[in-house]
Amino acid sequence: MTSQPSPWPTDITYKKSERILYVTFDTGETRALPATLLRTESPSAEVQGHHPSQKITVTGKENVAITRIEPVGNYAVRLIFDDGHQTGLYTWDFLYKLSPLPPAA
Numbered sequence: 176m177t178s179q180p181s182p183w184p185t186d187i188t189y190k191k192s193e194r195i196l197y198v199t200f201d202t203g204e205t206r207a208l209p210a211t212l213l214r215t216e217s218p219s220a221e222v223q224g225h226h227p228s229q230k231i232t233v234t235g236k237e238n239v240a241i242t243r244i245e246p247v248g249n250y251a252v253r254l255i256f257d258d259g260h261q262t263g264l265y266t267w268d269f270l271y272k273l274s275p276l277p278p279a280a
Contacts, residue, residue: 181268187244187252194240196254198270206274214239214256216273217263 182200189196194210215233236258243255251266 182271184267184270189241189244191240194238196241196244198274200267200271206271208270208274210239210241210256211236212273213241213254213265214258214260217260218265218269219260219263221260221262 186199196208199205214236240257245253251264255261
């Protein structure tokens with residue numbers, strides 16, 4: 176059985192006024208990821224731990240914003256948040272799976 180390749184981003188845009196990261200994938204879908212969701216679900220060990228039982232619930236991040244987006248190779252981005260968090264590497268697959276489905280047309 177062959178697995179489907181993960182969707183690949185073709186555009187990443189952060190709208191500061193909305194605090195939303197828009198990621199367009201090669202499937203044609205554009206997914207909207209609020210900065211709050213990205214911060215509270217960060218793939219960092221600080222948030223996720225090293226085992227599912229170690230995951231913490233991050234609270235108080237309703238007004239967090241992304242201050243910088245740094246490419247990491249061609250497989251991920253590092254998001255720098257205004258609360259100082261910067262340790263998570265957001266792979267394309269992680270962003271695709273984290274993002275809510277776009278509304279039906």
